[in-house]
Amino acid sequence: MIHPWLAVLVKSSAVFVLAVYVVINLYYLVVHVVSLIELRHGLRERENNPVYERVDSPFLPGIAIIIPAFNEAETIVSNVRSALDQTYPEKTVIVVNDGSTDETLETVRSAFSLEEIDGSPPWDLNCEPVHGIYHSETVSDLLVIDKENGGKSDALNAGIWLTDQELFCSVDADSLIDREGLWQTAMPFLANPHRTAASGGTVRVANACRFEGSQVTDVSVSRNPLVGLQEIEYLRAFYSGRLGLSHLNLLLVISGTFGLFRTDIVRDVGGYSHETVTEDVELVVRLHRHIRELDKPYDVSFVPEPVVWTQVPDNIADLSRQRRRWFRGLLETASMHRGIIGRPEYGVIGTIALPLYVLSEGIGPIVETYGYIIVPLAFLAGMVDVGFFLTFLILIIGLGLFLSLFSLVSEVWGYRRYTRPSQIALLTVYAILENFGYRQWKAFVALRGLVDYLRNRTTWGRISRNPFQKTDSD
Amino acid sequence: MISLVSLVLSLSGISVTPLPLVWSSSYQVQLGRFVGTDAPLSYILMAITIIGVLLIIFVGIILGKSWVELHRHRRDRAVRRSVREGFYEQLTEPNPAWESLVASLSDVERDILIEELSQSTQLIKGSKTGDLKRLGETLGLRDEAQAAVESNSHYRRLWGLKIFIQFGWSADPEWLSETISKDRDEGEAAIRVLAISPDRVTRLAGIDLALQYDALSVYGMQALHRLVRADPAPLLEQLNRQDITESAILAQLLRVLAFSDTFTGDVPMDGVLECLDHDSPTVRRAACSVLAEYGWRPDVRDRVDLILSDLFDDPSREVRIAIYEMLGQWDDAAAQAKLAKAAESETNSRALFTIAALLEKTDQSIAQNATASLRDEFEPWADVGEIGPPLTKFPE
Numbered sequence: 001m002i003h004p005w006l007a008v009l010v011k012s013s014a015v016f017v018l019a020v021y022v023v024i025n026l027y028y029l030v031v032h033v034v035s036l037i038e039l040r041h042g043l044r045e046r047e048n049n050p051v052y053e054r055v056d057s058p059f060l061p062g063i064a065i066i067i068p069a070f071n072e073a074e075t076i077v078s079n080v081r082s083a084l085d086q087t088y089p090e091k092t093v094i095v096v097n098d099g100s101t102d103e104t105l106e107t108v109r110s111a112f113s114l115e116e117i118d119g120s121p122p123w124d125l126n127c128e129p130v131h132g133i134y135h136s137e138t139v140s141d142l143l144v145i146d147k148e149n150g151g152k153s154d155a156l157n158a159g160i161w162l163t164d165q166e167l168f169c170s171v172d173a174d175s176l177i178d179r180e181g182l183w184q185t186a187m188p189f190l191a192n193p194h195r196t197a198a199s200g201g202t203v204r205v206a207n208a209c210r211f212e213g214s215q216v217t218d219v220s221v222s223r224n225p226l227v228g229l230q231e232i233e234y235l236r237a238f239y240s241g242r243l244g245l246s247h248l249n250l251l252l253v254i255s256g257t258f259g260l261f262r263t264d265i266v267r268d269v270g271g272y273s274h275e276t277v278t279e280d281v282e283l284v285v286r287l288h289r290h291i292r293e294l295d296k297p298y299d300v301s302f303v304p305e306p307v308v309w310t311q312v313p314d315n316i317a318d319l320s321r322q323r324r325r326w327f328r329g330l331l332e333t334a335s336m337h338r339g340i341i342g343r344p345e346y347g348v349i350g351t352i353a354l355p356l357y358v359l360s361e362g363i364g365p366i367v368e369t370y371g372y373i374i375v376p377l378a379f380l381a382g383m384v385d386v387g388f389f390l391t392f393l394i395l396i397i398g399l400g401l402f403l404s405l406f407s408l409v410s411e412v413w414g415y416r417r418y419t420r421p422s423q424i425a426l427l428t429v430y431a432i433l434e435n436f437g438y439r440q441w442k443a444f445v446a447l448r449g450l451v452d453y454l455r456n457r458t459t460w461g462r463i464s465r466n467p468f469q470k471t472d473s474d
Numbered sequence: 475m476i477s478l479v480s481l482v483l484s485l486s487g488i489s490v491t492p493l494p495l496v497w498s499s500s501y502q503v504q505l506g507r508f509v510g511t512d513a514p515l516s517y518i519l520m521a522i523t524i525i526g527v528l529l530i531i532f533v534g535i536i537l538g539k540s541w542v543e544l545h546r547h548r549r550d551r552a553v554r555r556s557v558r559e560g561f562y563e564q565l566t567e568p569n570p571a572w573e574s575l576v577a578s579l580s581d582v583e584r585d586i587l588i589e590e591l592s593q594s595t596q597l598i599k600g601s602k603t604g605d606l607k608r609l610g611e612t613l614g615l616r617d618e619a620q621a622a623v624e625s626n627s628h629y630r631r632l633w634g635l636k637i638f639i640q641f642g643w644s645a646d647p648e649w650l651s652e653t654i655s656k657d658r659d660e661g662e663a664a665i666r667v668l669a670i671s672p673d674r675v676t677r678l679a680g681i682d683l684a685l686q687y688d689a690l691s692v693y694g695m696q697a698l699h700r701l702v703r704a705d706p707a708p709l710l711e712q713l714n715r716q717d718i719t720e721s722a723i724l725a726q727l728l729r730v731l732a733f734s735d736t737f738t739g740d741v742p743m744d745g746v747l748e749c750l751d752h753d754s755p756t757v758r759r760a761a762c763s764v765l766a767e768y769g770w771r772p773d774v775r776d777r778v779d780l781i782l783s784d785l786f787d788d789p790s791r792e793v794r795i796a797i798y799e800m801l802g803q804w805d806d807a808a809a810q811a812k813l814a815k816a817a818e819s820e821t822n823s824r825a826l827f828t829i830a831a832l833l834e835k836t837d838q839s840i841a842q843n844a845t846a847s848l849r850d851e852f853e854p855w856a857d858v859g860e861i862g863p864p865l866t867k868f869p870e
Contacts, residue, residue, distance in 0.1 A: 049636065060692060405536065
């Protein structure tokens, strides 16, 4: 016999787990439905709105594309070319070599004929010591900062403090931007120049895609299940997640892979933080906090169509490292900004967005892991009946399946980058498989992230990179 | 939260009452209930079945939609080739026979021709624009656009205005202001339609439309600029009335003015000059950028000279930079001397950088005498030019 108090404890835990699931899944469901509405609205606007004049407009804000690079020799040249290829006319590209120990600087130097500018930077760059700043003899609007290693946030800050462009765009060095990407991401700033503080675009998985120059020519779904599962995750996160959150003014995440910000306001809050490994999330939360304290109207927007292509980890070890880091960063951000949770003076950010974010992305995986252990145990011990156990499974698997498939609805009704039905069929298989093993594994990885956080681990963890696949004719 | 779960559980008839806490026997009891004697369990099984069926339908819809879109894409691609051929064949003729082309089209072909035509209106300029307009009229787009602007649907009105803009069909200002809603997107599109045939009446109507809003989008600024750029006198007159209270729209109007022609006759500049004393640094900065363009008017230079020392003390770095740029643009010995003098009191490195870059382009003797140390510090950077223009502050 099991002691009664233990039975009560286990049963209560099981009920608690189920309750958390219900709340989180209802939240996800609402966001997903709003995303679909917003997607439809965005497509209609795109179809009917008159077009901007793209050349010779004196009113377009200047944008500095800042590319922090640490040991990115494999991908950096393609990445810089994709930034230079952007159709947006008012731009500067700033590569920040963050003390790379590989050939990153030499590769860029020879590819773009760099020449060092004599003398020190014209003003303090708010970063680790700068060895030199280069400009290109062959390409206008390209600067390269070579500095001591200080981490991604330090590298981004160097670019932010050097530029005087009105906006800056952070781009990861292992990513390629669609030629129209910057234009589309800038749209919220063009539509509401006095309100927009930040905007982000969609990140898609590049592993199985083929590229010509810096532009994608063939979009494919990876046959590697680990990569394919991440393709579903990315679709869901962007088309079914951020789009809805943006519409509800609850957006807390603008991916560091591709985000556009007002330079002055980011400088006002001190730039990217060195205190967290997910500096992109933390910055957006801090911006919300800062502007709400100023009591100014503002927007943080998500634009679904601009696409940046990125390489995702293609092996379990790298993926585990990346996800542990993300989870650790989330906990760090939540901890740094715990003071605004539940406080009405921070509006929906303090009362809804951050609490739900912490609940769904932070507490959710921990509770989920606990649930995977406690509910079957309680069922086997007869502490909950089969109905409860099945309800648990329905909520986890059933709702999980619906949410996974929702992202595909957005894909086929929205921008349709995966054009062939066979690709959609493969993604459907991944969407189903995601809920049988992968999701549970991620929950356990999050638990390891929690351990890392509690042990105060601060390392990034290296993820291997491959060159982007070229088209056959290239 | 617990009560929510209790509600869910009670609705599905699930009991969370613990069964006898013996591992093996309890498991047997659970299995016994599982095989179907318990009513609540049948509800759960029914729920599983419903969810399963819904998932299958869901997957079917996703795959079906994907297949339909691929089919449509292939059909359009095949049709597009022949439509495009017919379109360009006629377009190269001195007098295109659009009527016979349009009469021969199916509905799908007509839609594709409209898409091709829309793209062509953005790409083809010059003598052929008249032919494109005529094709638009032959396709009935003008009537459709007019009906759309008069409709109750926001998106239809926007589409109608877009068609007017694409084909360069002008519209009566009174009709426009009566038909469009208060929505800013529509108002800005209407300003752009007015800019197709700019005259004093349309300019006044466009400025009135712009002033309905607290702030314009960049598109709205582009539209207004197109409307007033050749003759900004109505905009100057509006500013002289000094009745614009919203700083955001005021700064935007000033920016439009800064990029417009300056041959406005003797229209007074009082409205702009007053803005130098505005509370908002964005407005002060925008006013400087307007005055930079009017350095050829002695009355403007005299008024600015009277307050220049106060302007050098402006607390906003961005405004001071705009003042230095104004002097740089005036570009005569007097302005350069003032610029060199400003370098003596300026402490901000970004502002000093601007002065250095401006002096680099001016008379060497003035620059060398006044700013030797400044030149040493910034000279290597003066020609780089990629750092970007000075920032505007957010949010005002």
